Amino acid sequence: MSALLEIRDVVVRFRVRGGVFSSAGSVDAVSGVSLDVEEGKTYGIVGESGSGKTTLARAVAGLHHASEGSILYRGQELRGLVEGAFRPLRREIVMMFQDPIGSLSPRLSVKSLITEPFRIQGMRERDLDAEARRLLAMVGLPPEFAARYPYQISGGQARRVGVARALALSPRLLIADEPTAGLDVSIQGEMLNLLARLQDELGLAIMIITHNLNVVRHITDRVGIMYLGKLVEEGETEAVFAAPQHPYTLALLAANPEPDPDAQLMRVELQGEPPSILRRPKGCEFHTRCPFAQPRCATEVPRWQAAKGGAHRCHFPAGWDTAAAAS
Amino acid sequence: MAVLDIRGLSVGYSTPRGELRALRDVSMMVPEGKIVGIVGESGCGKSTLISAIIRLMAPNARVGAGEVRFQGRDLLAETEAQMRALRGTQISMVFQDPMQTHNPVLTVGRQMMDIQYRERLSRAEKRQRAERMLALVGIPDPEARLNQYPFEFSGGMRQRIAIAMALMAKPALLIADEPTTALDATLEVEIIKRLRELQDEIGCGVLFISHHLGVIAELCDEVVVMYAGEVVETGSVRDVFHAPAHPYTRALLECDPGHIKVKTRVLPTIPGNIPDLVNLPGGCIFADRCERRHAACAARPAMALAGDGQRAACHLITERETA
Numbered sequence A: 001m002s003a004l005l006e007i008r009d010v011v012v013r014f015r016v017r018g019g020v021f022s023s024a025g026s027v028d029a030v031s032g033v034s035l036d037v038e039e040g041k042t043y044g045i046v047g048e049s050g051s052g053k054t055t056l057a058r059a060v061a062g063l064h065h066a067s068e069g070s071i072l073y074r075g076q077e078l079r080g081l082v083e084g085a086f087r088p089l090r091r092e093i094v095m096m097f098q099d100p101i102g103s104l105s106p107r108l109s110v111k112s113l114i115t116e117p118f119r120i121q122g123m124r125e126r127d128l129d130a131e132a133r134r135l136l137a138m139v140g141l142p143p144e145f146a147a148r149y150p151y152q153i154s155g156g157q158a159r160r161v162g163v164a165r166a167l168a169l170s171p172r173l174l175i176a177d178e179p180t181a182g183l184d185v186s187i188q189g190e191m192l193n194l195l196a197r198l199q200d201e202l203g204l205a206i207m208i209i210t211h212n213l214n215v216v217r218h219i220t221d222r223v224g225i226m227y228l229g230k231l232v233e234e235g236e237t238e239a240v241f242a243a244p245q246h247p248y249t250l251a252l253l254a255a256n257p258e259p260d261p262d263a264q265l266m267r268v269e270l271q272g273e274p275p276s277i278l279r280r281p282k283g284c285e286f287h288t289r290c291p292f293a294q295p296r297c298a299t300e301v302p303r304w305q306a307a308k309g310g311a312h313r314c315h316f317p318a319g320w321d322t323a324a325a326a327s
Numbered sequence B: 001m002a003v004l005d006i007r008g009l010s011v012g013y014s015t016p017r018g019e020l021r022a023l024r025d026v027s028m029m030v031p032e033g034k035i036v037g038i039v040g041e042s043g044c045g046k047s048t049l050i051s052a053i054i055r056l057m058a059p060n061a062r063v064g065a066g067e068v069r070f071q072g073r074d075l076l077a078e079t080e081a082q083m084r085a086l087r088g089t090q091i092s093m094v095f096q097d098p099m100q101t102h103n104p105v106l107t108v109g110r111q112m113m114d115i116q117y118r119e120r121l122s123r124a125e126k127r128q129r130a131e132r133m134l135a136l137v138g139i140p141d142p143e144a145r146l147n148q149y150p151f152e153f154s155g156g157m158r159q160r161i162a163i164a165m166a167l168m169a170k171p172a173l174l175i176a177d178e179p180t181t182a183l184d185a186t187l188e189v190e191i192i193k194r195l196r197e198l199q200d201e202i203g204c205g206v207l208f209i210s211h212h213l214g215v216i217a218e219l220c221d222e223v224v225v226m227y228a229g230e231v232v233e234t235g236s237v238r239d240v241f242h243a244p245a246h247p248y249t250r251a252l253l254e255c256d257p258g259h260i261k262v263k264t265r266v267l268p269t270i271p272g273n274i275p276d277l278v279n280l281p282g283g284c285i286f287a288d289r290c291e292r293r294h295a296a297c298a299a300r301p302a303m304a305l306a307g308d309g310q311r312a313a314c315h316l317i318t319e320r321e322t323a
Helices: A053-060 A083-091 A110-120 A128-138 A143-147 A155-167 A185-202 A213-219 A237-242 A247-254 A322-326 B046-053 B080-086 B108-114 B123-136 B155-167 B185-202 B213-219 B237-242 B247-255 B315-322
Strands: A005-016 A025-037 A042-046 A068-073 A093-096 A173-177 A205-210 A222-227 A230-236 A305-307 A310-312 B002-015 B018-031 B035-039 B061-070 B091-094 B173-177 B205-210 B222-227 B230-236 B304-307 B310-312
Touching (some): A005 A053, A025 A053, A042 A053, A042 A213, A053 A093, A053 A173, A053 A205, A083 A093, A093 A155, A110 A155, A128 A143, A128 A155, A155 A173, A155 A185, A185 A213, A185 B247, A222 A237, A222 A247, A230 A247, A247 B185, B002 B205, B018 B035, B018 B046, B018 B061, B018 B205, B035 B213, B046 B061, B046 B173, B046 B205, B108 B123, B108 B155, B155 B173, B155 B185, B185 B205, B185 B213, B205 B213, B222 B237, B222 B247, B230 B237, B304 B315
Parallel strands (some): A042 A205, A042 A222, A173 A205, B035 B222, B091 B173, B173 B205
Antiparallel strands (some): A005 A025, A005 A068, A222 A230, B002 B018, B002 B061, B304 B310
């Protein structure tokens, strides 16, 4: 069975305006990413700021043009579709943006916000009041919320409105960009539980972009870890958490302070700062920060190789279990 | 002696709906040379507390009662000129957003020299101090870096520069307001490590505000848990995290997905919302969200000793003792 979404060797290239002393060039914010999102499953994309995770998501949602590669949605090529051809697909592929309040127009009521997708898609036959009630109930907000404006609701409620709006047209694929960033822990759980429940009820596939590993661990089936626009490791979530192969994955997992003052942490300390994608390091692009780098890493680009439950890009993968190493 | 000792502080904001009582009877202290974390969710009064300590409050804020004692002096009674002399020398701050802390059109070196305007040192000496400080926070090649502008540094480096600048005057108290929230996980760990090292070296008291329980657990000696404008629990980080005495602290710890080792699809939450601070409910502030609410909760609980140095505002503690 083929996946709902098949991303193959996707490159998203931006033109860079040259400064006074440099000439104009281009930069690959996403550089050859391949992954599959299965129907009804959750895929997590993890990476630090500037790793290209949001750019990749936006390319899938048709908000950036992929320069190379292919993005197949149910077998249909999305790359190169003009806006007019993409519009019908927006009923099936929806994006939920990062900033919950900022992504809602302050001048529209909640009812207008959550029923706007029907108007945009020209579905005039719908009873918008009934739809608004249905959507609010779905995300667990009382019907009175229809008359409120974004400034009258809290951050957590704004997220729920964002979910209602994204799910208005019963999509098959939801792309959620940092759905819990800025939320308090008690509300973060509510948001993730809501997404999980809706996934079960509606059979949604979810692509979730986040830098929070604790979130990824609990709600995703597969996970991909990005560094400088490339996947460095990808696989079944449990396999990646149990036995991370790439040193960057290891460092991310270790850099996750636990709410336990006695936790024995195995810290994998990275050296230096993330390099700029304008000046990608030679060889393995992670070697400038890798604590385990060998001479070979500076010259030879590592191949994408399979491991248990996934694949990674490293000459010297960890190959051991973190639990065993910590004890 | 405590560097900072806050007693019975209440602060309100006047709003069109009436007075919003953002802080009510807050008492806490930062002992000399210790790192004290304040943890709480949005609306718990963390920011109001900081602005009251450094006396940079919003125009509609009003201190109802209480004292903010810094090295024995009540800051609330100081004149504006006296406060200005304290800020940046005795009390300094690191803010949340490293991207907006620095002046974008001046070099880092210039800014680091400018803030030493009180020192009677030559330009060359000030520059040398700035260079030493940059080296101390782990910025490679500090001499050359002094000539660069903030945009030439990454977020993590800018936050380290902000810490270097805050510590340059060797303050007695450093207030860090969510200094790692805007940073990636790997950089967060690095900043915490640096902060810890520098604090050891300078020996100042640190008030560290965060909503990230993991960071508090790793960095702080003591913790103050706030909820809806009140302190609900205080104690050593080990005691509070291992044996939380207040139901809110317990719920907050349970909600942190970092605490949950087994993969779960349904995460714990705290049902309900924080109370309206304009129309405050009577009694315990956490009562309507509390699993263990009972008749006694109609009265406001006082802070009670729950263990060695650990205190919490919950009736269950005193009831356990009398039972």
